[in-house]
Amino acid sequence: MxxxxxxxxxxxxxxxxxxxxxxxxxxxxxxxxxxxxxxxxxxxxxxxxxxxxxxxxxxxxxxxxxxxxxxxCASEAELEEWERAWISEKLTQFRRMITGTIGPHLALFPKSVWAGYLSDQMKAIESNLALAARPPH
Structure with missing residues (x-):
């Protein structure tokens, strides 16, 4: 702690x-x-x-x-709405990191092991955040 x-x-x-x-x-x-x-x-x-x-x-x-x-807040519906909004904001930040920094890094250094690894990890996180940010069906 x-x-x-x-x-x-x-x-x-x-x-x-x-x-x-x-x-x-x-x-x-x-x-x-x-x-x-x-x-x-x-x-x-x-x-x-x-x-x-x-x-x-x-x-x-x-x-x-x-x-x-x-x-x-003790309302389940309000908490879920707030959490989805928070996740959506983080999803936007991840997408900007992928397209604005990691993508250009890979374009400049296509053989970079670090950039390739980071790109794969960030895309996995992006995928999970996209699922969590979806409104309930």
Whole structure:
């Protein structure tokens, strides 16, 4: 297990408290920063720690949506929708890496063992992400 910063844990606790106090109000990042009196960086670090704590302690996960901002979510449908959107975003990033970096690398150095290996691995990941991002039938 990675070492934890006591400061990040304190920030996570401030964010958790703020989310409980305003639930289910619209808690965008700027409002969350103000409610906790944290900088943008501290708030992002606190959110990351809070997500770890939620997983560790069996709490509902913290997600962000346009409608509700940051909030604890215990809705299966909302979680699946959020996860598909997150996976879709990562799929776009993988595709850009494949076409924008690995493809040109292979074009410049067609015998590169590393680039060939990386291309194969990234395409396998792309395929799996594409399956996971599909809407349910």
């Amino acid at each position: 990675a070492r934890r910063s006591p400061t990040a844990e304190r920030h996570a606790d401030l964010i958790r408290t703020a989310l409980f106090e305003v639930a289910p109000a619209d808690m965008v990042l700027s409002r969350l920063m103000g409610a906790c009196e944290l900088s943008r960086w501290q708030t992002r670090q606190g959110l990351a720690m809070l997500r770890d704590l939620c997983a560790e302690r069996g709490w509902p996960p913290v997600i962000w949506s346009r409608d509700m901002g940051y909030h604890f």
